[in-house]
Amino acid sequence: xxxxxxxxxxxxxxxxxxxxxxxxxxxxxxxxxxxxxxxxxxxxxxxxxxxxxxxxxxxxxxxxxxxxxxxxxxxxxxxxxxxxxxxxxxxxxxxxxxxxxxxxxxxxxxxxxxxxxxxxxxxxxxxxxxxxxxxxxxxxxxxxxxxxxxxxxxxxxxxxxxxxxxxxxxxxxxxxxxxxxxxxxxxxxxxxxxxxxxxxxxxxxxxxxxxxxxxxxxxxxxxxxxxxxxxxxxxxxxxxxxxxxxxxxxxxxxxxxxxxxxxx
Amino acid sequence: xxxxxxxxxxxxxxxxxxxxxxxxxxxxxxxxxxxxxxxxxxxxxxxxxxxxxxxxxxxxxxxxxxxxxxxxxxxxxxxxxxxxxxxxxxxxxxxxxxxxxxxxxxxxxxxxxxxxxxxxxxxxxxxxxxxxxxxxxxxxxxxxxxxxxxxxxxxxxxxxxxxxxxxxxxxxxxxxxxxxxxxxxxxxxxxxxxxxxxxxxxxxxxxxxxxxxxxxxxxxxxxxxxxxxxxxxxxxxxxxxxxxxxxxxxxxxxxxxxxxxxxxxxxxxxxxxxxxxxxxxxxxxxxxxxxxxxxxxxxxxxxxxxxxxxxxxxxxxxxxxxxxxxxxxxxxxxxxxxxxxxxxxxxxxxxxxxxxx
Numbered sequence: 111x112x113x114x115x116x117x118x119x120x121x122x123x124x125x126x127x128x129x130x131x132x133x134x135x136x137x138x139x140x141x142x143x144x145x146x147x148x149x150x151x152x153x154x155x156x157x158x159x160x161x162x163x164x165x166x167x168x169x170x171x172x173x174x175x176x177x178x179x180x181x182x183x184x185x186x187x188x189x190x191x192x193x194x195x196x197x198x199x200x201x202x203x204x205x206x207x208x209x210x211x212x213x214x215x216x217x218x219x220x221x222x223x224x225x226x227x228x229x230x231x232x233x234x235x236x237x238x239x240x241x242x243x244x245x246x247x248x249x250x251x252x253x254x255x256x257x258x259x260x261x262x263x264x265x266x267x268x269x270x271x272x273x274x275x276x277x278x279x280x281x282x283x284x285x286x287x288x289x290x291x292x293x294x295x296x297x298x299x300x301x302x303x304x305x306x307x308x309x310x311x312x313x314x315x316x317x318x319x320x321x322x323x324x325x326x327x328x329x330x331x332x333x334x335x336x337x338x339x340x341x342x343x344x345x346x347x348x349x350x351x352x353x354x355x356x357x358x359x360x361x362x363x364x365x366x367x368x369x370x371x372x373x374x
Numbered sequence: 375x376x377x378x379x380x381x382x383x384x385x386x387x388x389x390x391x392x393x394x395x396x397x398x399x400x401x402x403x404x405x406x407x408x409x410x411x412x413x414x415x416x417x418x419x420x421x422x423x424x425x426x427x428x429x430x431x432x433x434x435x436x437x438x439x440x441x442x443x444x445x446x447x448x449x450x451x452x453x454x455x456x457x458x459x460x461x462x463x464x465x466x467x468x469x470x471x472x473x474x475x476x477x478x479x480x481x482x483x484x485x486x487x488x489x490x491x492x493x494x495x496x497x498x499x500x501x502x503x504x505x506x507x508x509x510x511x512x513x514x515x516x517x518x519x520x521x522x523x524x525x526x527x528x529x530x531x532x533x534x535x536x537x538x539x540x541x542x543x544x545x546x547x548x549x550x551x552x553x554x555x556x557x558x559x560x561x562x563x564x565x566x567x568x569x570x571x572x573x574x575x576x577x578x579x580x581x582x583x584x585x586x587x588x589x590x591x592x593x594x595x596x597x598x599x600x601x602x603x604x605x606x607x608x609x610x611x612x613x614x615x616x617x618x619x620x621x622x623x624x625x626x627x628x629x630x631x632x633x634x635x636x637x638x639x640x641x642x643x644x645x646x647x648x649x650x651x652x653x654x655x656x657x658x659x660x661x662x663x664x665x666x667x668x669x670x671x672x673x674x675x676x677x678x679x680x681x682x683x684x685x686x687x688x689x690x691x692x693x694x695x696x697x698x699x700x701x702x703x704x705x706x707x708x709x710x711x712x713x714x715x716x717x718x719x720x721x722x723x724x725x726x727x728x729x730x731x
Binding site: 168170189190191192194195199200201202206207208209210211215218219220221222223225227229232233234235239243246282283285286 | 560563564567568569571572574575578579581582583584585586587588589590596
């Protein structure tokens with residue numbers, strides 16, 4: 111069922127995952143793979159199970175059935191911070207920044223995974239830890255510059271314009287040193303120029319070899335940047351292929367526009 | 375200016391015993407200082423991780439009892455085994471008390487942080503109550519309601535320096551002052567390091583913190599260990615200074631005092647528990663000339679409510695904001711003006727666009 115074009119081994123594979131909330135079936139049977147360096151979009155109408163799929167992959171939600179593995183490591187039973195520890199990092203649809211903390215400190219928090227200070231050294235104020243802290247701050251500046259919000263470093267996270275908050279959310283995820291980045295509706299609510307800036311950022315990340323899995327409703331953007339698109343509807347995958355394949359898939363058209371739309 | 379203020383405060387308080395002749399006032403300061411240490415420990419949990427421990431006095435009391443029993447010695451029989459402990463030096467007791475309280479922090483943390491928020495509050499209250507009941511009823515060990523009298527004062531020093539026994543109020547005052555300064559420094563280093571950032575991140579938005587790889591259990595338990603140990607140290611100091619302890623030490627009122635100190639001063643700030651501790655530690659001295667102790671507690675309540683309404687973040691953040699505004703009026707105005715200009719111009723563009731179309 112997968113229309114793979116690459117021959118490399120998958121970095122992320124989702125196998126027969128099902129999620130039931132009581133009697134409600136959020137995801138009935140979902141399998142797909144993401145390969146190293148790919149940008150795969152997960153699309154589907156509201157309530158199709160996209161965010162639930164993200165939650166399962168990143169350990170925020172236990173699947174009722176099925177398995178997820180990342181770089182050959184099974185993620186079964188791992189806690190979210192352990193999944194992040196493997197290099198699989200996500201952003202959120204809504205709660206995306208620490209609102210009462212400065213933008214710069216936000217990124218410093220995001221850099222958590224890159225520091226392993228000794229408790230003793232920290233308490234004694236040893237020069238080694240100070241040097242590490244200085245290096246960390248330099249790294250935070252670099253990420254802010256990469257994302258393009260370095261001029262707002264001193265502002266509170268919650269006081270940024272909406273589009274910049276989304277960028278800060280991505281900066282936080284980038285700070286966590288992702289091998290694969292999962293973005294949950296990153297451009298929802300952004301205007302056209304903000305979306306344009308965001309696409310530039312994604313291209314820069316791809317140039318650095320970051321694998322990206324994207325959930326998004328902005329179809330022009332999805333069609334423009336995706337290598338491959340996975341379409342979910344009512345908790346199951348109805349299509350998986352390149353943007354042009356997806357655009358011409360009758361089942362996808364039906365799911366998005368309702369049945370009998372040939373004339374629409 | 376902000377950098378030097380702690381040193382100015384430290385220098386000022388170092389001179390206090392030189393000009394304060396009244397021993398009662400000095401005594402009040404020592405007790406206030408001990409409670410400030412306890413409030414600092416509570417602040418680490420409540421202020422930085424956002425978890426309210428309403429049984430914090432348990433750590434304080436455990437530190438006091440362990441330290442007192444270590445230095446007094448005891449003998450009891452458990453399951454037919456006779457256990458006798460010969461008295462050890464008081465400062466060894468102080469350290470053991472802090473370690474024991476830290477261990478309790480670890481256990482409570484491990485247990486309670488599976489259930490955070492309101493459940494953590496309930497677990498800590500229950501813990502304090504259990505410890506109080508043990509201290510009241512395990513008469514063979516704790517003397518129960520008859521109290522543990524004759525706890526020796528601390529003796530400091532080494533063979534090559536000679537020994538000093540802290541009988542006097544001024545000596546104890548300086549010990550407490552030094553320990554507060556040390557605790558302040560250590561807490562400052564901790565909360566401004568990646569450890570502290572992780573704790574603050576968990577307080578602000580746990581889901582997001584977890585998503586960047588911060589382990590909830592690790593950092594909350596770490597905070598609980600530090601918090602417990604520091605509260606235990608304060609309890610040990612209390613025991614050796616007052617020289618008698620009884621189960622009344624586990625009074626809920628003592629926890630409330632610490633919470634009031636932290637919230638009034640400003641939770642999540644380094645100086646907050648110190649400022650709050652000073653106010654509520656010294657208030658009894660000024661109030662006792664006018665009203666009875668029961669009325670004092672009512673006044674505390676009123677003061678607390680006032681502070682929460684007028685300065686919801688506490689005194690220290692309010693002063694900081696006022697200070698920042700006074701120090702940098704130009705920059706603030708400039709940036710605000712810039713923003714207004716920007717929004718003004720975009721508004722103008724929008725309206726002119728409308729006119730044109």
